[in-house]
Amino acid sequence: MVQHTVTSYDEELKGLASKVAEMGGIAESMVSNSVTSLVKLDSELAQKTIQADKRLDQLQAELEEQAVLIIARRQPVAQDLREIVAAMRISNDLERVGDLAKNIAKRVVAIDGGMSPKRFALGVEHMSELALQQLKSVLDAYAERDAEAAENVRIHDDEVDAIYTSIFRELLTYMMEDPRQISICAHLLFCAKNIERIGDHATNVAENVTYMVTGRQPQDERPKVDETGFLDGENA
């Protein structure tokens, strides 16, 4: 980063970065807790996850306000401006990750009292571990300003997508086998879709880390978002 004569400017920029880091920590634990609460049908943990989302929303609003103030006051250019814009965009993605985790946690309330999702949720659990790993890696890449690590996250998004496609098919098979499983599997379909989208947001964050560090957007198109939209096979 460029050295500034006014120390408090650096502190302002660091303040944004530490707010992103705090949001990242909350988003990570929300994703982890939401899936644990789903698999164990733990409604207390689900409620805790739903509550945590408020803090995330509040942090995003604060970050946006601070970012706008810094831009107006400091008229930043180049690297500093990219840093501020990236923080705004990344906080936006993290807030969306929180929404998706909250939505998974809300389904625990709907599933609770019905049959255990354990048998059907193995794939969702595995998928969430991978998405969470992507999220952790990209937040590390942000903290370290490491464009290479960010690019590594970006190119691995298709793994989460591939698992989603396989889970989609698997859940449809369970539904066809036994109509009593249709409701629980429909909820799990949405959970799987949410985790796939959490992976997409990790990819967005990766692109913004690259932009922040190098000033360039990644060249090639991102991997496709939802493979199931193009699968004729599953309609057979």
Add this chain to the structure above:
Amino acid sequence: MVQHTVTSYDEELKGLASKVAEMGGIAESMVSNSVTSLVKLDSELAQKTIQADKRLDQLQAELEEQAVLIIARRQPVAQDLREIVAAMRISNDLERVGDLAKNIAKRVVAIDGGMSPKRFALGVEHMSELALQQLKSVLDAYAERDAEAAENVRIHDDEVDAIYTSIFRELLTYMMEDPRQISICAHLLFCAKNIERIGDHATNVAENVTYMVTGRQPQDERPKVDETGFLDGENA
């Protein structure tokens, strides 16, 4: 709006607003076209909808860049700052509406060749008309700087949510009646969910219009996002 001595500042602000209006027009027609392409299994229209999303993404990137430049150059306060921040937030919501419409259009490719969704899609079609009406009303409210009209959109979001809940149940019933309908109904479940979320984004836009015009965020909490997350009945 406050009169500015430098005319080009006003022009810059108007430029942002007209970009939001352009994005709104594209988002509206994408929502309408995506649902038409779904109901009629019109893959040409679906492709057109998928293509339109690129323009929306591009407009959002341009708007963000212009907004940051204006903040840095003009150091706006009060009403002007709110106008710029609102334009950034609203363009973000409209870009998400485009993503959701694109996702619906993509499912046409998956469903095509299978059975016609017409019989099952009536509810989805009705729901989309309501969501589209919300979107149109809120874009008018933005153009007219009409906080009352915006509030009117915000308090009617629960109607879209209520239809979603009823469609969720209906589609699950179709699935239970005939396993051959499971795949198509699973796709329609996602389409219905996407439309519900389009309604949520219209509500977000409404909140930002209120903020822009009055400087206040709406007081009471927004209606709940997904009723099905709390319905025990559908797991019976």
